[in-house]
Amino acid sequence: MQHTAAKSDLRVATLARRSAMDPGARAAAARSLRDAVLAVPELEMAGTVAAYVSIGTEPDTRGLLLALWKRGTYVLLPRLRPDNDLDWASYEGPDSLVPGPHGLLEPSEPPRGPDAVSSADVVLVPALAVDRRGTRLGRGGGSYDRALARVGPAILTAALVYDGELVDALPAEPHDRHVRAAVTPSEGLVRLA
Template sequence: MDKMNLRRLILGGRAGLDPATLRESSAATREILLDQPWVQMAGLVACYWSIGTEPSTHGLVLALWKHGATVILPVQLPDGDLDWAVYDGPDSLAPGPSGIMEPVDTRRGVDAIRTAALVLVPALAVDRTTGVRLGRGRGCYDRALARVGPNVPTVALLHEGELLDGVPAEPHDQRVRFAALPSGIAQPATR
């Protein structure tokens, strides 16, 4: 299946998830992540502010921040690249140009993600063998992930059923080291 049809299939499945399932799923994923030593020890975390039926990151961002981590969130640039700014509590966000909540703090530049000890990214699917991540097709996170060091945990947040055998890949597609689901953390077999 090509990327466009796979995106359509997954987004259709997500549209059918009821609010209670979305809440329970996101809470389970958040707790599994917060139990990981490599999450607990991360001083600077790059994350994202979820929208719609994505696994919710709102409680996760707040928990990381309350536990002392510096959390940076993306600010989308006109060219589709991602700048980064610090999350400083719920009042530090405002709607960006596309309506997605963004931090209002000073921007740190596109290379700020290089200093993160942990990177949490959105995804529609991840290939269970290769770690190839399927995004929404704009390439924002592929560009950002290309700046992340090879030993930094990169984690895609998924709903159950979105860790797949075979995700179409192109040369620019970046892989993730882990996928976080309500049932646990998956690590692709090869990179």
């Protein structure tokens, strides 16, 4: 229970910091993250990338998704299932997104199943923070922990976070799935232990 309470406190503090960020700073961070991700060697060679559509004050992924799609990368995006697991469908440009549950935007294409993420060459996930061991702090629903459990050990999994959200240590629970990298606006891709 101690880890759960600590995670909850971290979520509240991180969301408050993100809300206090200047919109111009958020936009600049999104551009830096987009450029850093597009320069990652694994991503330059990837045929399929699983990613997500940002919401609220998350680092904006819309420019990144469009850039990937325009260069011919097959992009898979999540669709939230009623059990909080993630299904996946193809991204066919900004006009292919439709409103989903909880204020999410989801692809309108037919779902390919929860295991579709296992076909991705790179998996990009949201996070409120990531530590240097790869522990990822999400929003608490477990959706991405389930998705990451389906990804092979050789696949690059990376969380997109703002500067200051790559930290030394986060509380971890047995069900938490680690990511192999974090991407920040100022450091770019940081490979994790």
